[in-house]
Amino acid sequence: xxxxxxxxxxxxxxxALAVDEEGRTIAHRRVPSAxxxxxxxxxxxxxxEGLAAETGAVAACLGIAGMVDPEGTVAFAPNIPGLRAAPVxxxxxxxxxxxxxxxxxxxxxxxxxxxxxxATGREHVLLVTIGTGIGGGLVLGGRVYRGAHGYGxxxxxxxxxxxxxxxxxxxxGHWEAIASGSALDRMARELVxxxxxxxxxxxxxxxxxxxxxxxxxxxxHLGDAEARALLERLADGIxxxxxxxxxxxxxxxxxxxxxxxxxxxxxxxxxxxxxxVHLEGxxxxxxxxxxxxxxxxxxxxxxxxxxxxxxxx
Amino acid sequence: xxxxxxxxxxxxxxxALAVDEEGRTIAHRRVPSAxxxxxxxxxxxxxxEGLAAETGAVAACLGIAGMVDPEGTVAFAPNIPGLRAAPVxxxxxxxxxxxxxxxxxxxxxxxxxxxxxxATGREHVLLVTIGTGIGGGLVLGGRVYRGAHGYGxxxxxxxxxxxxxxxxxxxxGHWEAIASGSALDRMARELVxxxxxxxxxxxxxxxxxxxxxxxxxxxxHLGDAEARALLERLADGIxxxxxxxxxxxxxxxxxxxxxxxxxxxxxxxxxxxxxxVHLEGxxxxxxxxxxxxxxxxxxxxxxxxxxxxxxxx
Numbered sequence: 001x002x003x004x005x006x007x008x009x010x011x012x013x014x015x016a017l018a019v020d021e022e023g024r025t026i027a028h029r030r031v032p033s034a035x036x037x038x039x040x041x042x043x044x045x046x047x048x049e050g051l052a053a054e055t056g057a058v059a060a061c062l063g064i065a066g067m068v069d070p071e072g073t074v075a076f077a078p079n080i081p082g083l084r085a086a087p088v089x090x091x092x093x094x095x096x097x098x099x100x101x102x103x104x105x106x107x108x109x110x111x112x113x114x115x116x117x118x119a120t121g122r123e124h125v126l127l128v129t130i131g132t133g134i135g136g137g138l139v140l141g142g143r144v145y146r147g148a149h150g151y152g153x154x155x156x157x158x159x160x161x162x163x164x165x166x167x168x169x170x171x172x173g174h175w176e177a178i179a180s181g182s183a184l185d186r187m188a189r190e191l192v193x194x195x196x197x198x199x200x201x202x203x204x205x206x207x208x209x210x211x212x213x214x215x216x217x218x219x220x221h222l223g224d225a226e227a228r229a230l231l232e233r234l235a236d237g238i239x240x241x242x243x244x245x246x247x248x249x250x251x252x253x254x255x256x257x258x259x260x261x262x263x264x265x266x267x268x269x270x271x272x273x274x275x276x277v278h279l280e281g282x283x284x285x286x287x288x289x290x291x292x293x294x295x296x297x298x299x300x301x302x303x304x305x306x307x308x309x310x311x312x313x
Numbered sequence: 314x315x316x317x318x319x320x321x322x323x324x325x326x327x328x329a330l331a332v333d334e335e336g337r338t339i340a341h342r343r344v345p346s347a348x349x350x351x352x353x354x355x356x357x358x359x360x361x362e363g364l365a366a367e368t369g370a371v372a373a374c375l376g377i378a379g380m381v382d383p384e385g386t387v388a389f390a391p392n393i394p395g396l397r398a399a400p401v402x403x404x405x406x407x408x409x410x411x412x413x414x415x416x417x418x419x420x421x422x423x424x425x426x427x428x429x430x431x432a433t434g435r436e437h438v439l440l441v442t443i444g445t446g447i448g449g450g451l452v453l454g455g456r457v458y459r460g461a462h463g464y465g466x467x468x469x470x471x472x473x474x475x476x477x478x479x480x481x482x483x484x485x486g487h488w489e490a491i492a493s494g495s496a497l498d499r500m501a502r503e504l505v506x507x508x509x510x511x512x513x514x515x516x517x518x519x520x521x522x523x524x525x526x527x528x529x530x531x532x533x534h535l536g537d538a539e540a541r542a543l544l545e546r547l548a549d550g551i552x553x554x555x556x557x558x559x560x561x562x563x564x565x566x567x568x569x570x571x572x573x574x575x576x577x578x579x580x581x582x583x584x585x586x587x588x589x590v591h592l593e594g595x596x597x598x599x600x601x602x603x604x605x606x607x608x609x610x611x612x613x614x615x616x617x618x619x620x621x622x623x624x625x626x
Contacts, residue, residue: 067593067594067597067598075594075597075598076593076594076597076598084597085597123461124460124461136561140453140458141454141456141458143454145453145454146563147437147562147563147564148436148437148563148564148565149563149598149599150563151560151563151593151594151598152561152562152563153561153563154560154561154563154593155560155561157557157560157593158471158473158554158556158557158558158560158561159473159474159553159554159556159557159591160471160472160473160475161472161474161475161476161486162473162474162475162477162486162491162553163474163476164475169593169594171591171593173474173475178475240472240475241471241472243471243472244470244471244472245471245561247464247467247468247470247471248449248465248466248467248468248471248558248561249460249465250459250460250461250462250463250464250465250466250467251460251461252461278472278484280380280389280464280467280470280482280484281380281388281389281464281482284380284388284389284397284398285380285388285389285462285464286462
């Protein structure tokens with residue numbers, strides 16, 4: 001059995017998997033994300049070297065949360081401090097004895113879900129990763145879509161609410177700013193600041209200053225009406241951007257991954273309802289199913305390992 | 314020489330061209346757009362029959378402003394009253410002696426511009442048609458992109474300003490509602506209603522009730538500051554949606570067609586300036602050129618004729 005290594009570096013953790021030809025994970029590494037170019041490269045090299053020694057893996061691919069060009073240079077990575085115009089691909093190729101690719105983290109997650117996850121067998125897949133921010137991966141016509149310069153799929157960064165809250169990237173009202181985990185944190189703080197959200201504060205152990213989106217999720221799960229109303233508002237924001245992307249791309253399905261998906265249908269059911277409302281010509285076209293990712297946090301690393309196979313031949 | 318016929322039906326006119334294998338127009342028809350299924354089909358049949366008789370054209374393709382499925386059924390055409398779930402393809406195939414395709418009007422325009430126009434030789438092209446509404450055509454990886462069900466490329470219909478003006482489709486704040494000819498008409502009326510826009514009213518021959526976007530363009534061309542400010546606002550709205558699409562799709566170039574492009578750089582220069590501001594990671598990526606369509610109002614019909622060639626073999 002020939003294994004390949006897939007590595008996923010996000011804002012909080014590095015996950016590396018050695019994956020066999022049937023998509024099974026045969027070994028793994030998991031460490032907190034480093035900051036800065038040298039530290040990130042050192043951690044990725046250590047993970048790939050360790051897994052290659054352990055499993056005999058013949059090629060590797062890194063998915064990283066940022067804009068990656070075809071050479072593997074990370075132009076811009078808003079959630080990983082210290083990575084700007086960073087030649088990650090060149091550094092890895094110099095230090096590793098096996099061939100290695102670098103791609104965007106959401107691209108590799110889309111490949112993972114289309115190969116072994118919620119979109120198995122689909123040709124046109126929109127993957128939306130909703131965590132601290134919003135990322136995206138596109139499989140169009142059966143292939144990962146990277147755009148002309150490798151920067152395609154930055155789906156969190158289009159304006160949805162021109163007079164809305166600021167985005168982490170510095171623009172106003174991007175989808176990410178109204179529909180991510182950070183947006184839910186902000187809504188929770190606003191609710192509490194306005195004197196509401198008693199059940200949400202209770203979920204935070206009574207500490208008003210500690211309230212964030214996870215406490216909204218908990219209170220909503222327990223049936224609190226204010227928390228459910230916040231989730232409905234978040235779901236409408238998610239559906240608003242999702243409908244735009246569906247109008248533009250007309251995918252067969254939408255796969256949703258990332259931390260917020262742990263809420264399951266408590267969040268996804270209102271998203272589906274609002275998507276049907278916002279979709280252009282919704283009454284005249286097939287429904288576009290919205291499904292949670294099946295591979296969970298492993299999607300990116302599995303997809304990276306799948307992409308690494310093209311180097312293994 | 315084998316000719317094919319391309320027909321473009323928009324909200325205001327029907328243009329039909331017989332085009333030879335080098336992309337040259339050898340005959341044409343032009344009539345105002347009809348309303349309703351029977352009248353639209355009758356006009357298209359008459360145009361194709363007439364041009365086929367005149368030139369010996371062996372196949373035809375219709376580009377129409379609406380959501381078109383692979384059978385040529387127009388699911389939804391917000392700018393052509395009376396077309397809903399309309400089996401235009403089936404009706405044309407029944408009544409015409411030559412094979413005929415039906416596609417979205419902006420898809421065919423993108424094919425035209427990529428074959429013989431401003432994007433000749435480009436593999437990743439975003440075509441934005443700004444007229445009464447906003448349509449779009451995508452050439453991705455060298456091929457027209459239609460999505461999973463044929464409804465891809467509805468780029469005018471994603472929310473850009475969630476609390477903004479209503480769109481013709483019934484949703485609030487779509488790109489089309491803030492960045493199209495109709496949006497400029499509305500801005501012009503609002504300016505005059507607020508007691509401003511003297512040069513704009515003058516451009517309308519002094520008739521305040523007749524003011525529309527064309528008078529803004531004329532006054533701006535003559536240097537009027539209020540009219541120029543309106544164009545800057547329109548340009549920022551255009552750039553806002555364009556930046557989102559560039560973040561999602563990462564095209565090599567953007568080609569802008571439609572009535573508003575007649576303003577030329579008076580409109581496109583501020584669009585380019587604002588696009589650079591709104592583009593994600595703009596300082597770290599190649600500039601994305603914004604060019605006016607080279608084929609003008611002929612782009613759609615020329616592209617339709619190019620697509621018809623695949624039926625002519």
